[in-house]
Amino acid sequence: MLLTIKMKMYPNEHQGKALLETMERFNEACNFISKTAWDTHTFGKIGLQKIVYYDVREKYNLSAQMVVRAIGKVAESYRVDKTCYHEFKKHGAIVYDQRILTFKTSDEISILTLQGRERITIKYGEYRPLDMERVKGQADLIYHNNTFYLMVVVNVPDADLIDPNGVIGVDMGIVNIATTSDGEIFSGKKCTEIRQHYSTLKATLQSVGTHSSKKHLKKISGRERRFKKDTNHCIAKAIVQTAKDTNRAIAIENLKGIRTNRTVNKAVRTAIGKWAFDELGNFLKYKAILAGIPIFEIDPKNTSRECSVCGYIDKNNRKTQSELCCVKCRHQENADVNASKNISFRGICQLPHRPLSC
Ligand SMILES: [Zn+2]
Known part of the structure; x- marks a missing residue:
């Protein structure tokens, strides 16, 4: 069964700044990509990548994988609605994948920021014994009420069903x-x-x-x-x-x-x-x-x-x-x-x- 788990992050001051800065830069890039998409009527991921990839890399100084994620975010957004120009919020989510986010231990992650990779403590609620190898694909970094969270999709094995007597x-x-x-x-x-x-x-x-x-x-x-x-x-x-x-x-x-x-x-x-x-x-x-x-x-x-x-x-x-x-x-x-x-x-x-x- 796939479950989405919300993990709270505990960055130190320097890390918090780095995350926020990364988020802002990422969404600026998204807006640039979105403008190109709208102006050229290119909404697909692959088409957009051909047009904007190098420009975004250079202009925003983002890692290759982050540029790919930004293009993905924009393409995904237009996939739902192509009738208007999409603008992305300053602190909108960044979608991370295994190449730029890894789980080191059950309470520490390594995440890419503009300042390089940072190791940050995480905590999550009731699914304590989580096998991090079961983390599926993407994780969203979100910022809410001055706190960073990761929304992670985890594949949790179904337990063997009991033979009920009622x-x-x-x-x-x-x-x-x-x-x-x-x-x-x-x-x-x-x-x-x-x-x-x-x-x-x-x-x-x-x-x-x-x-x-x-x-x-x-x-x-x-x-x-x-x-x-x-x-x-x-x-x-x-x-x-x-x-x-x-x-x-x-x-x-x-x-x-x-x-x-x-x-x-x-x-x-x-x-x-x-x-x-x-x-x-x-x-x-x-x-x-x-x-x-x-x-x-x-x-x-x-x-x-x-x-x-x-x-x-x-x-x-x-x-x-x-x-x-x-x-x-x-x-x-x-x-x-x-x-x-x-x-x-x-x-x-x-x-x-x-x-x-x-
Ligand atoms: Zn009766």
Whole structure:
């Protein structure tokens, strides 16, 4: 499985300057290349290389490989859209490859700058035991909030899948971000509070509309996004850990179905907004695969209207948003727990040794 990993870099002062200078020079070169591309209508990598290579080498004093990367960046950008001239930001990403970036140890890289190669310390989060030989192709050097990062694509081997003896169903929702068929509820309460806090702040800043308030606005939307991401990470981690500890697979609803088959009152939806369900689903998927846990995507149809005890499907089973009350067998249960049990059953039917009832 290919994963993109964000690594934080710890350059010393001299190295930081060198990186920044390299980034600026690289993007100046990109703009020169982009102008040539636009003026001559030459958008392909090879064609551009023929026209600009020597000029760029000389004018910007970049290494051969960096010139090739700059041409690549421009060509890639025009490949997506040829209808207008593309301008590159002063601190836009540099794409590195193995010839100009190498991993020396698990926490040190050697990277080419205008000052020559520099050895810089790196740190990354949860994928500690990383085999650097698995780093695939390119890495993007990015600069954000005065910090340098490398975005590296790594090929992580899939673990051998366990032979599960059950399935944890996971229902993803708006009021409760995730609910498992074990009855564990990851509530959105804290998230709602934080969101409301941010939306009040945003409204105030938007009404002010000055340069600094716009800047602040951008900052808090970044903070909000990171908060969601962290929350999704934590939830996915906890669920996969439970699956591992209890030797069970995981079932989730097919992601495309999530937002459409939920009946949530409008006030709740406005208050909470769109939670990043796709993100949570994706985190669950890759964390499960890394841990060797099979993960099934099941058909979400009627999971919230079906009684998990007798199987009777009726929209009247849902008297309120939070409760299921079966009109046939009178079973009563938290609606999200009931839905996650249905998801679990549908997952069980996908097991290799599935029961006859499937
Ligand atoms: Zn029932």
